[in-house]
Amino acid sequence: xxxxxxxxxxxxxxxxxxxxxxxxxxxxxxxxxxxxxxxxxxxxxxxxxxxxxxxxxxxx
Numbered sequence: 001x002x003x004x005x006x007x008x009x010x011x012x013x014x015x016x017x018x019x020x021x022x023x024x025x026x027x028x029x030x031x032x033x034x035x036x037x038x039x040x041x042x043x044x045x046x047x048x049x050x051x052x053x054x055x056x057x058x059x060x
Contacts, residue, residue, distance in 0.1 A: 018033050018035065019033070019035055020032065020033055020034075021034050023053075023054050023057040023058055024051075024053045024054035024057060025051060025053040027051070028051040028053055028054055029053075029054060030054055032058065037058075043058060043059070045058070
């Protein structure tokens, strides 16, 4: 049995525009793709210390 590898054709680059939103204070922020989030979403957030700005904005 032999392995044959065929070259892939160059199909170009696909760019997808996603609605990212920066949540949190400037020192504790994350960029989040909000397309799948809704009022019935469940979010597990870990590592809350002194700054909970990201968590508060995520649930707003």
